[in-house]
Amino acid sequence: MGKKSLVCSFLIFFLFLQFGNLIAKAEEDKDEPKQLHAQSAVLMDADSGRVLYGKEENQIRPMASTTKIMTCILALEEMEKNQMVTISDYAAGQPKVHLGVQSQERYYLKDLLYSLMLESHNDSAVAIAEGIAGSVESFADRMNRKAKELGCNHTYFVTPNGLDDSDEEGTHSTTARDLAMIMRYCMMQSPMKEEFLEITQTRSYQFTDVDGKRNFICTNHNAFLDMMEGALTGKTGFTADAGYCYVGGLRQNGKTFIVALLACGWPNHKSYKWEDTRALMEYGMNEYEYRNVWQEVSIPDVFVTNGVRKQSPFESNIQIEAHVDGKEDIPVLLRDDEQVKVQTEVESSVEAPVVKGETLGIVRYILEGEEIASYDVIADESIEKRTFKWCMCWILKCASM
Template sequence: MKKRRWKKMTALSLLFIFFSSNHIPAEPLPQDNPDETQEENEIEIEEPKNLYALSACLMDADSGRILFGKEEDVRRANASTTKIMTLIVTLEHADLNNVVTFSDYAASQPDVQLNGASGEQFLLKDLCFSLMLESHNDSAVAIAEHVAGSVEAFAGLMNEKAAELGCMDTYFITPNGLDKEDENGFHGTTAADLARIMSYCIKESPMKETFLEITQTPSYSFSNIEGTRNYSCNNHNRFLTMMDGAISGKTGFTGNAGYCYVGALRRDDRTYVVALLGCGWPNNKNYKWSDTKQLMQYGIDSFEKVNLLELEIPKEAECPLEISGAKTEGYSRIKMTEVQNRTEEKQIENILLRKDESIEFKLERKQRLEAPVEAGTTVGTLKYILNGQVVREEELVLKDSVPAWDYRYSCLRMVDLFSL
């Protein structure tokens, strides 16, 4: 009899303890240690030096990561490198088989010119080769007027695209890149923004293949619609033959901008973009080539492509959770699941890491949850950190549902205890 009374008292005591605390004990949570990193390679990396350009940027075109910068966020005049934006906006908004008529204003543009006459007509496709291979200023204006109705409206399209790409330090006024200023500022961009625009043109735009086809063409010949005049264009992007893997580029020069260049190179599964602003003035037009080669070689020699999804995730990403009011047998663990893009920004999977760099992980999780908790509930985030910057963020979710300790379950537990 005493033994039976002792069992009942024990059961009641256990239930009292549960309802007074309203949570189950949990194993100690592992402490976050953001300072723990992958083993670092003791490698001496020498960065580019003695560059001629006032502003320079080397970018990983796949991830958008800046691999090297020199005043890369300073806005400067950028001359005819503007025309990569002119071309991509044209390709995305117009049919290349359209017929373009030169206006008086287009025909009045300064050198370098196609020398199209007012009223003369051309295929839009032919003018795109004129724009990119010979950098004709009159063709740029004729294209802009055809696509948007006016130069001002076309500049609006260019600035909209720049904002869409995150180029917040860019302001375009002309489609040809000639120096100009208005009440909103001067025509120009930064080396970083220019590299972003080129990365978009060759990697993300739905018209990237046509963009590459035009900018890679060595020479091109065409005539006006009437067939009364013939024109020939030659590509002035010497970088295409300077390094294996060079795939695109555009030169530029004005008195304010100096010599400018933006170019792209693809080696194996890596794509690099270099942007240079203010890279010398006459008679130093070859500085841009030496700077470009030095930056590209630095990228090739010093960086390796890493798939973030293949990195070993720290064991803390599967850890006990403290869930108030949960059934003990429902006590669960969390695991990695599919990426939830909460910032509506593109999630990086592959990134170029310098050979002396490594990824750190930071786990942020909810310390307490109230049962019941459904499977798939977000309980934390795992951040991939490179040099203090988050380059990828993934959600952690509950693997299994955790039911609550409810009245029915309490009764069943009491019956179990009383039957001992």
């Protein structure tokens, strides 16, 4: 090989490496945020519940006062109108952060929800739990049942306030994914979602005990409400075991996101959770857009065996048409490099009788191996079954004509 050929080969090899590096860099640039402080993190599409970004999202960890979103939504759903609660010795003895209620005082439960969510008071959480279920243990059972209903299979509640604790069944803990799912229920699905958002968006709230002897003012400590346009709700948390935690929601330009963070630093890194929240929310806003993924699907005719049409009784090889029973609008929040696959599953032949509108198959929309939408394929006409009785009736009818 000559010197000139060797140089050309080297240049080609060099350019190939550079081109490969550029491709790798482009792919890396499209990757999710990598410099998060949180040990576990999730960015969720609140409309669909799809996880758009996850970092150890299924790792079980303590969740501190983010627990209180479940306490709040259960109380809103189960409390009676103008329900009052009498403070127990146990509630009054809860550690800081606390409202400072005293044993045997009476409070309206609704007022204590503002104390719970704005100031994260631990005594208010216990008073609420006892007012709803009679005891902390019974209320925790309700919290765990609700978590199971929501599909949060890696969550276990021991306390209504999120203080580090455990019992014979397990440790008070959750995952970033489960925590995001609970927040999605609170702000998107619960029959009391509007009341939940009203409480958590309140900047300041003043109330007294039932007898009017003591006055309290609660100030919202969720800094995220003033951090980003469209901030909807959120709850902070901290314990020695959990570290700083946060879960919050945002709606902007028709897109709604939830961020959940666990173990997002320890003192003196209180601001880490806000940095991570902003980074994930901005990632969602910048990288994801709604696209209509509906596709025109060609449905083959379906053979009907042992069938008969009244208008053509001697017809054989009967085929019927079918169509997709669905709308032509399937908006999905997607990144540029994400594609939805369409799978059509239709019976090639069916046994008569067939009823018009009967399901003959299904069209599935698949994103990253998960079904995001599906529509039935239904028959366009009815076909009777060719039986001896049908044949005899047809012969007799013809004979009488």
